[in-house]
Amino acid sequence: MPAFLLEIGLEEIPARMIAAAQKELAERVEKMLARENLLHAHTVQSYSTPRRLVVLVEGVLAHQPDTQEELIGPSLKVAYKDGVPTPAATAFAKKAGVEVTALRTIANAKGEYIGATVERKGRPASEVLAEMLPREMAGLYWAKSMYWRAGKPERFVRPLRWLLALLDAEVVPVEFAGVKADGVSYGHRVLHGDAPIVIARPSEYVAKLEAAKVVVDVEVRRQKIRKALDAATRAVPGARWRENEELVDAVTHLTEWPTALLGNFEKKHLMLPEEILETVMRDHQKQFVVEDASGKLLPHFLAVLNTEVDAAGAAIIRHGNERVLRARFNDARFFWDVDQKIPLADRVEMLKNVTFHKDLGSYYDKTERIRSVAKNLIANAAPALYAEQIKLDTFRASVDQAALLSKTDLTTDMVKEFTELQGVVGGLYAKEQKLPDGVARAIADQYKPQSSEDSIPRTLAGSIVALADKMSTIYDMFEIGLIPTGSKDPFALRRAGTGVVRILSEKEGLRNNTNFSSVFSLSLLLPPRQGIAMNVYVFLLDRFEFYLQETRKLRLQTARAVRLSEVLRYASFINDPNQILGLGRITDFASILNEQVGSPEVLAVAELLKRASNLLRQAQEKGIEFPNAETASLLENDAEKKLAQRVTEVDASIQKNYREGKYSEVIAAIAGLQQTLNAFFESVMVMVEDEKTRNNRLALLARTVAVVRWAADFSELASI
Template identity: 55%
Template sequence: MPAFLLEIGLEEIPARMIAPAQAELARRVEDLLTRERLIDASEGLELHSYSTPRRLAVLVKHVHESQADTEEQLTGPSWAVAFKDGQPTPAAQAFAKKAGVDIAALMKTVTPKGEYVSATVHRKGRTASEILAEQLPKEIASIYWPKNMYWRAGKPERFVRPLKWLVAILGHQIVPVEFAGVTASNVSRGHRILHEGSITFEHAGDYLGQLEAAYVTADVELRRHRIRKALDAATRLIPGARWREDEPLVDTVTHLTEWPTVLLGSFDASYLTLPEEVLVTVMRDHQKYFAIEDAAGKLAPYFLTVLNTQPEEHGDEIIRHGNERVLRARFNDARFFWDVDQKTPLTARLEMLKTVTFQKDLGSYYAKTEANIAVAERLAGIAQQRGAAVDAAALITATRLAKTDLTAELVKEFTELQGIVGGLYARAQGLGESVAQAIYWQYSPAGVDDPIAPTAEGQLLGLADRFQTIQAMFSIGLEPSGSKDPFGLRRAANGIVKILAESGLPLKLSDLLAGTDEAVKAKLAAFFRERVEFYLREVKGFAYDVVNAVLAAGCDDVRDAIARAEALTAVRGSADFIAISAAFKRIKNILRQAEEKKITASTLAATLFADDSERTLHAHITEVDPQVVALSESRNYREALERIATLRPDVDLFFDKVMVMVEDEAVRGNRLALLAQIQGSFSSIADFSEIVTA
């Protein structure tokens, strides 16, 4: 069976959009071939996807040249409706036309529902070329891009960048796919600079080799590997040095290049007097350069740049000097802005915030700062009352000055340094290390993989700033909806949950929500519950049923919810706990059905126990309940759950011996009360009925 190759040639695609599109194109091609019976999964799928800034490609081996013929049995109207007195009715004629057979070919089929008309339909398989030419344009057009563009006046197609060429080959044959006015051929293009002319593929399997000869490495992982090896090799030119590991930057330059090479450059060591954060940001975010550090981890006056070309002899010196010149200009700008900013201390910049808009309906950053201070003071007070060591004065100073670097020239030029610059300026201006650290770390964590601020003051500032933003936006109806979250409120809430989970602050979600308008508070509580669920499932990796069970018992204390989830995960596989979980499902269902029928539980009375199994179960509950309470108070949830699991024999015996919903109203009410006691006593850890047991 032949291989099938599809390549979409484009103008340069933004690096961040390439990997998702590559994966989606591969999925769409696989789904199409599977749906149309052109590949056989039982034979083992060999599908590979490739990409560079100028192309997306999929290569699939062992594709059928045509579909297999099929035979299908179609059932139509009832025989009585289709034939009257042995003659076909319009219903029979319509069915025969639909099935593509003569009236004489219709048959009678007896089913449990009666006699029906049927027909055997033979369908000849279509060729792969015909199917692919018809279906691939739809699949290509359906690829999701964060941003699309039109490039042909009056034409409907939109794509990330203008289409330049298409390659579609099945074995040796060209598949006549047409999209956006371009008809597929077997002709592609090599590297824009290093290769002149076109590339003609005689066979789909020639793809990688011929591109490599044209200075294009289409295999993304091979390109990534070559970049890392080249970075290592270039760094070895400096004794004792190493390039600073930066996987996101490696990923970016991988998707920016087709034929990557690495060049070592240097800069004047005098620039090292600038803060390292500034230098690395300029190199990384603005120039896509890798920083180099010495054996002690200190920044060295060198950088590495990944080129998308093969320098000619002596040409690398010209390229190196060009990159060094650009970097020198950027560093000079940074040093100039740093020096200018120092002439106006942060304390003098507070008034400037009155002219910086936070949000049009919520006022300036000065107003937000005042609101942040109120929240920070309240949270610090609660934390101190519960024994946390907090430098309240440093926290308030940091909160007051946290946004002042928005007026600094360095931040206007390098917006990625917001907060970091403020912290560096606070340290340089002698405002104290606690203040500097809090300002520096106020935006951490920016994502779920980032660390939280290392100090209590930084953590409290981060909580206050994020919560005030969320609360304010909700109060004017700007909460997230669906996939829309223009103000990043979910990200801010994720940061709050992460700080509460991973810091030592003795704070709960309800501490943040205290004092909020009741209508807004209900929305915020639901919103934060979603974010705790996200944290437990996506960040901590707990199973969905464990998360559901834990959240059903509450998530106000995030660290406590994590401890309960860890304990539940540890014991859920034991036979006793599985049985107890199943019993809790039964208890929950019985109590729910009783409530629906308006049958209420009475006050539990031992004198109404009619069977020894009731007495035994009640005695065991009475013994275990205080033990579970004590263990839960010390967050020894695993042992608490193991104690609960010891109820299994008595619960099993109870359900074997006793019917809860008996006619005797007093006995029935008492048994419902016993079940309610079990549910109420032990569901504070988790709702065990949520655990999947089969």
């Protein structure tokens, strides 16, 4: 069975786009071959380097199989008049490409028709590929693409320079972007040079490229890099390179023939904070940091090269890398010293000249909003502060100082140079300027968590500032209509939203009593922002559902069940902040509930509650109005009296146990309704003629459902 090889040769593709493009190309080629009946038992391999995307399919048919197709035409009556073919019959025969005499009669359930058997001749694979491949290549998704040829016939990520397309030994005559495919590839720019490499068959591709100093297999290259880093680090006794998967990935996609090299910097630079040193090496120089067994930085770095050199070359490259690093560190030192001349406190005023967003004003305005939201949140920390014997006033002052100074590092030379260190630099400078430790930490942690792997702020004050920053950003962006849609989220509001959820769910000292509604309180809920508050609330609930599923790994049903309850409670708590259940409690409850979803007890009661909900919904659809709680004097038989009594008991039990954190008992109380509810449905007819009785029974069921929904919407759990 022939093998098919396609290599698209390009000028350097942006590293961040390579992996996805490699995958997409392989999928597109495989799908296209399947669509064209050209696949047999097959395997698909794909490769990539900065200069090429490659797909290799083994088990391709050399020729499409011939096929037969039955076409059905007009009815027999229309097709023939007195045994003579009508124009309808001739037209059908022409369309099908057969003689009129070749038409047959086909009888089916609908009647008799004329039909034709059409033979489709399979075409050679090479011909089909040449026709179909350009479409697949042109269809590849690129985050950013460009024109390069005059007349702008096509866009691609970078100019396409060669095409290698082989079906076994035969060149597939495909042409794309003005380049005709050939049987040659090209090796490493420097180590191999411009000489073309003839590839006679797909099977020799990988080895021939390797001989031309190109490792086309991404995984092999990744392993090569890891080994090279290990080997280079061995020159420093007791040292190791700091693991960083993202960076390994980046350098894998920046190299065709990777090697690694150990370099050094002067010990005096270790006086700079580790955060700054690591950012310079990792983000700016794409170098790996070297540390000792305890994780302390050592004055070395590792550079991954896209070449292979002898000792003299290594010395030159090492020297060059060391030189750049030295300059960068000296810069950082310089920025540090210059920045200290204006303390953070004096920089608040300068924020008036730093734009936050053109419609939202400066970072000075932003700071004021952070302060006001933070102020509202402080009360929520009171119980935790009391337990730790921290004075509320001290804490309030420290939060406000951190909020006030939170954005001042944006005016420093250090952050202008190393933007990714915003917050971190503020924290370091606060420490340097002898501000309280709590303030420095809160400033440093304000952007946390930046990803699902990142930790939440270390302190309560930091959590409050981080919440206030994120919430005010989400609010303000929603207010001017910058609401994330689909894949568009330019201000990373979803990440901010998930950050809010994580802090509220996870931070001790806040998680028991703080919820979205706490953050919304007061200033944010005043008109004209109420409508926005609702949109933001729904947005945050989505993030919460996402968090429960993706981070907490809970079932979809569980997440939905607790989400709905949260909405219902929100409405009733809005005027009574003391009743608010912290998001942490809800998360804990959800985790316990999740373990019992699908158990016979939960399923049984959930089915009954769903039945009750359905009855209520149907009644409402018929326009029946009923109160949301029954009148005791109107209860007639024992089963409904029993239910009314049990619901009241269960209500008290749910509320008490939920607040005490006894979540299993909450669920047990709900499950305990099963017998009573079952007995009710067996012996009580709800939709009776007598309106009063009927409405009272509906009211009883409404209360039953509502009592349970306070904790979770069990009708979501009726099936798994």
